[in-house]
């Protein structure tokens with residue numbers, strides 16, 4: 001019997017073994033041999049593409065130690081002296097049964113496909129979420145059958161690289177339909193054919209020609225491949241599987257396998273950084289599309305950047321109306337799976353990856369419609385929002401806006417079904433009274449909707465909308481407000497940029513204290529004025545209820561200035577003329 005020298009001998013041409021072979025060759029191990037007892041491997045396309053060296057029809061008979069740094073793998077055909085041996089074969093767990101009720105039918109199988117030669121034009125449902133399920137799916141697809149893989153529970157990061165790549169390839173080339181998040185809850189029978197019932201709304205029930213369950217697999221043991229105690233003691237014989245104690249070096253299937261072995265047996269190899277599980281998940285477009293389809297219920301119809309970090313966007317729900325009372329807010333959401341515009345890393349992302357992050361957003365309003373008339377949002381089937389990108393800081397990794405930053409018209413989004421909020425014009429019952437709307441940044445949003453509402457209803461008292469921003473460029477609606485002022489002499493827009501050299505730095509508090517509002521016909525008297533405050537809580541400056549009355553924050557806020565002039569906070573059960581909406 002001839003004997004050959006190898007770096008790595010892999011027993012079994014399944015996904016895990018093929019993955020390790022490919023990655024070892026790429027890392028620079030020249031002599032890698034796969035031993036496969038059958039006459040085919042799971043993913044034949046990998047063989048040619050990677051020039052894999054495979055001994056088909058070979059069975060391992062023993063693995064023995066030959067000194068401290070070599071083992072001898074003996075098969076029915078040859079002997080291999082090798083620096084490392086990986087047993088990558090796996091077998092069905094003896095106690096494994098399909099986890100759902102199955103009506104007995106000779107078209108339902110575990111791990112095997114029957115009458116492969118005749119399945120062309122057949123519909124086959126594969127149920128499973130592991131490498132093994134991908135192997136079965138690939139085998140079925142290769143026969144020309146139409147195959148659906150119900151892979152509910154699949155975590156693509158747990159697949160081997162070969163399994164992961166092949167799955168995406170099958171999907172890309174439309175050779176298989178992958179339902180990443182669906183799993184049948186029963187296999188029944190209709191007219192002699194298996195019927196798969198799904199209890200989630202994503203997937204219609206499927207009648208198919210065959211159902212194949214992919215069983216859970218287990219790692220082989222040393223005695224299954226004739227590995228002696230001496231061979232095991234060298235630490236050069238590995239098994240693909242879940243770690244099972246110290247005596248047998250096992251390695252989890254997938255991405256870690258090759259790395260574990262390389263680190264232990266081939267110190268000369270330079271192993272690059274492990275791809276993050278997030279990166280791997282995000283490559284998996286099928287999963288992303290399913291998650292979006294499952295969670296999103298609206299489309300972004302308009303996305304207009306005022307500048308790169310400040311956007312006016314409109315969102316149209318798939319179903320349901322968009323009625324709201326000016327001043328109210330809605331909820332927008334995007335999945336944690338969406339990419340971020342910045343490099344920040346969300347804490348605990350892996351655990352939350354398939355969830356939604358939701359935030360509240362005041363509903364803004366166009367100022368004019370396409371014909372140049374005062375906008376009437378009641379007639380529209382979309383909602384307008386005015387949103388700024390929040391940058392990450394040492395203490396906070398913002399979750400929603402860095403994801404929203406990458407969205408464009410046509411992209412899908414989550415819109416909460418309920419519009420809500422008590423920050424409305426309900427207290428303004430005199431059309432000749434003064435309404436003062438004070439905001440910071442995007443806190444202007446509800447005030448746009450409120451100002452339009454007042455003007456549409458013929459409010460003729462003074463309406464002042466003042467907004468504190470850093471720069472002129474941070475004023476997304478400026479031009480429209482100027483036109484509005486031209487048309488409605490009782491309307492005044494007062495932008496207060498704090499970081500521009502052409503205007504002195506003034507905050508909202510300064511505007512009130514300077515009595516400049518009288519210029520716009522506002523005397524700031526509690527009997528004739530309602531004041532609305534929206535945005536940064538520091539500008540608002542809400543007091544706390546102390547033992548000796550109200551205790552205001554150290555930094556002077558607007559509520560303190562107004563309270564000292566006799567205004568009263570409007571709170572639940574306590575009507576007042578100071579109304580507020582804090583953004584954080």
Ligand SMILES: Cc1cc2nc3c(=O)[nH]c(=O)nc-3n(C[C@H](O)[C@H](O)[C@H](O)COP(=O)(O)OP(=O)(O)OC[C@H]3O[C@@H](n4cnc5c(N)ncnc54)[C@H](O)[C@@H]3O)c2cc1C
Pocket residue numbers: 329359360361362363385386387388390396397398399400401402441442443445446581582583584
């Ligand atoms: C009722 C309500 C209505 C809101 N309406 C709007 C709106 O119309 N437009 C809007 O841009 N935001 C609005 N917000 C804030 C919004 O809900 C999010 O908090 C914000 O978009 C940041 O989300 P994030 O996940 O990216 O960051 P998060 O992790 O939630 O970061 C929160 C931090 O970001 C900062 N921050 C939050 N909002 C702003 C803001 N608007 N401007 C500057 N810094 C901010 C604060 O430091 C805050 O502590 C509203 C909040 C509430 C409660």
